[in-house]
Amino acid sequence: MSKNTSSGADERLSPKAGRSSKWRGTFAAFELKNYRWFFLALCGNFAAMNIQMFIRGWLVYEITGSYEKLGWMTAAGGLVGLIAAPLGGVVADRVKQKKVVLQISGIANALITGWIGTLIYLGELAFVHLLISSILQGLVMNAMMPARQAFTKDIVGLDRLTNAIALSTSGMNSARLLLPGLAGGLVAILGGGDGNIDPAKWVYFLMAALYLWSAALMSFIDVIDKADADIPTGSMLRELRLGFKYVLDTPIIFMLLVCNFLMVFFSLTYFMILPGFAKDVLDAGPERLGLLISLSGVGSLLGSLYIATFGNRKRARILLWGAGIMGISLLGFALSTHYWLSVILLTIVGFGQATRMSLSNVLIQSYVDDEFRGRVMSIYMLEMAVLSISIYPISVLADLYGPQWAVGSSALGLIILVAILFNMPRYRDLD
Numbered sequence: 219m220s221k222n223t224s225s226g227a228d229e230r231l232s233p234k235a236g237r238s239s240k241w242r243g244t245f246a247a248f249e250l251k252n253y254r255w256f257f258l259a260l261c262g263n264f265a266a267m268n269i270q271m272f273i274r275g276w277l278v279y280e281i282t283g284s285y286e287k288l289g290w291m292t293a294a295g296g297l298v299g300l301i302a303a304p305l306g307g308v309v310a311d312r313v314k315q316k317k318v319v320l321q322i323s324g325i326a327n328a329l330i331t332g333w334i335g336t337l338i339y340l341g342e343l344a345f346v347h348l349l350i351s352s353i354l355q356g357l358v359m360n361a362m363m364p365a366r367q368a369f370t371k372d373i374v375g376l377d378r379l380t381n382a383i384a385l386s387t388s389g390m391n392s393a394r395l396l397l398p399g400l401a402g403g404l405v406a407i408l409g410g411g412d413g414n415i416d417p418a419k420w421v422y423f424l425m426a427a428l429y430l431w432s433a434a435l436m437s438f439i440d441v442i443d444k445a446d447a448d449i450p451t452g453s454m455l456r457e458l459r460l461g462f463k464y465v466l467d468t469p470i471i472f473m474l475l476v477c478n479f480l481m482v483f484f485s486l487t488y489f490m491i492l493p494g495f496a497k498d499v500l501d502a503g504p505e506r507l508g509l510l511i512s513l514s515g516v517g518s519l520l521g522s523l524y525i526a527t528f529g530n531r532k533r534a535r536i537l538l539w540g541a542g543i544m545g546i547s548l549l550g551f552a553l554s555t556h557y558w559l560s561v562i563l564l565t566i567v568g569f570g571q572a573t574r575m576s577l578s579n580v581l582i583q584s585y586v587d588d589e590f591r592g593r594v595m596s597i598y599m600l601e602m603a604v605l606s607i608s609i610y611p612i613s614v615l616a617d618l619y620g621p622q623w624a625v626g627s628s629a630l631g632l633i634i635l636v637a638i639l640f641n642m643p644r645y646r647d648l649d
Contacts, residue, residue, distance in 0.1 A: 245381075247382040247385050255435060255436075256369075256370075257386065257389055259320075259439075260366075260389055260432070262431040262435065264390040264392075265393045266327065266331070266424075266425040268390070268393040269401045269421060269425055270425060272511055273401055273405075273422070274291065275291070276418075276493050276507060278348055281343075281344070281415070282345055284617065285491055286613050286617050287345060288490060288491055288613055289616075290349065291348065291349065295353065298353050299356050305361065305596075316365040316366070316369040317437075317439050317441070319365040320433070320436050321436045321437070322433075323358045323359075323361065323362035324429045324436070326354075327429040328425075328433070330354050331423075331429065334348070334351050335420075335421075335422030338416060338422065363595070364598075367579065370583075371588075371591065373441060376583075380576075383580050383583075384576045388519055388572075390518075400508070401508055402507055404420065406503060406505035457593070461593030461594065461596070464593070468585075468586075470648075473644070475594075477639060477645060478582070480635050481541055481574060481635060484631040484632035484635060485544060485571060485628070486628075487628040488551065488625045488629075490612075491612075491613060491616050491624060492507070499555055499622060501557070502557060509561075510564060517569035518569065518571060519568075519572070520572075521540065521569040521571070521576075533580060533581055533648065534647065537577040537581070538646060540571075540574045541632060542637075543566060543570035543573075544567050544569075545633035547563045547566035547570065548567050548625065548628070549626060549629035551567060551625065552622050552623075552626035552629055582594065582598060
């Protein structure tokens with residue numbers, strides 16, 4: 219009787235109370251002190267990463283004027299990722315505290331960005347230096363990301379994992395919303411553009427400070443050390459081999475990784491060549507390129523907050539809707555030559571991309587066994603490395619046939635892939 223009474227009371231909740239409960243559910247992971255520190259630390263890292271999305275591509279295109287060189291930047295980081303990502307997953311499964319891996323990576327990134335800033339200050343920066351920095355940061359990123367992905371589950375548990383990952387993505391997209399535009403505006407105000415790259419040194423010094431800030435905040439996270447019995451004791455190569463065997467022997471994990479690989483392949487092209495696209499197709503300078511990246515973050519932020527509210531049901535179906543929205547709006551972006559129309563379309567692209575990114579990560583982590591979590595997430599990162607290399611030929615085609623052709627072809631590929639997966643119940647109906 220009491221159960222029915224309680225249920226009736228729940229049903230009689232006012233709309234205002236229901237909205238309040240839903241709003242609290244959107245930010246449920248923030249109830250955990252450890253996650254709040256983790257989120258603040260990630261925000262420093264996200265801020266630096268999003269500024270770099272603008273500044274490094276802008277520097278390369280200002281120095282070289284080549285889409286191929288932009289492709290080289292992406293491929294260089296991917297090449298080292300082929301080695302670093304799998305080993306990073308083994309490390310994530312073997313360390314007692316994953317936050318130590320994140321702190322070391324933050325310090326390493328600060329040293330790399332400080333070095334580039336110093337070269338600009340001295341007037342000695344060349345494309346080869348940016349290429350080396352891409353390789354070094356690719357090494358750091360791929361070694362760190364499996365630990366970061368697995369650490370989220372250690373902090374919040376499985377029940378709040380969808381919410382936590384979506385909130386982390388919203389932090390990344392908030393940084394994307396604010397910082398590339400501010401960085402582009404700063405460069406323009408200080409006279410950057412038309413071959414003058416000197417103002418970029420201040421942006422690189424700022425990134426170094428943000429990486430150090432992120433590493434320092436990780437110290438406040440208090441998570442119980444992994445028990446010795448739960449740490450693999452075999453050689454790293456053996457543990458790596460067992461991780462790949464686990465993926466191949468677990469059909470649902472293999473399917474999720476393959477589908478994610480294909481989706482990212484078709485959705486990555488536009489961002490890799492965006493600095494040249496903005497300049498050649500939209501006639502946009504550094505301030506408008508930064509603004510384009512920032513305003514696209516509005517859609518990404520809305521998409522990640524939507525996923526944080528959505529919960530743990532019909533996640534694959536929502537992922538496919540997000541990817542489909544992205545594909546259609548990306549096709550429109552490829553055809554547009556009007557700056558503000560392109561901004562609107564790229565904002566919609568951001569919404570779909572945030573939905574896809576959050577849910578692809580959550581689905582994999584929801585179905586993987588704990589003992590293989592780090593290694594599976596490293597294979598997830600390995601896909602990013604392979605994609606960074608495989609997308610290089612598209613940058614060459616952009617040089618030959620133009621960036622609109624390259625982006626449009628990728629968008630069509632994504633639309634076709636989503637249509638195929640919508641007709642595969644085994645994937646579409648996953649929760």
